[in-house]
Amino acid sequence: MKLKDKVLVVEDEQNISNFISTVLTANDFDVLVAQTGAEAISMITSHCPDLIILDLGLPDMDGMNILKEVRSWSSLPIIVVSARTHEHDKVMALDLGADDYIEKPFGTSELLARPSVTRARRSTTTRSRSRASSPSRT
DSSP, rough: OOOHHHHHHHEEEHHHHHHHHHHHHHOOOOEEEEEEEEHHHHHHHHOOOOOEEOBBBBHHHBHHHHHHHHHTOOOOEEEEEEEEOHHHHHHHHHHTSSSSSEESSSOOOHHHHHHHHHHHHHHHHHHHHHHHHHHOOO
């Protein structure tokens, strides 16, 4: 039996979180949902997701703060999904450690492509690091 990747969707808009959850669940992901920043931080530490999909405009805090906090102690993949379309916001999120940035509105294909690419990139990086740290045989 294959283990499903656990994705935490941090999104306060019910219709968007339902859409993301439905698409990911139908494509073999285990989905958790947080609607506030405080709930997200709690769920990240207690549920240890494999991936976070993070909206920036949350009711209790800016998603950039969550990004900063999580990056201070974890390198787990984070994909920002936001209505913020200014280049400054995208660059800031990426500089703070986001692995990818999706602008709202987005389609199903784009949503599904991003976690796959992020996972592949992370596994390649992990394999490269383990090869680099293992002693060479001569």
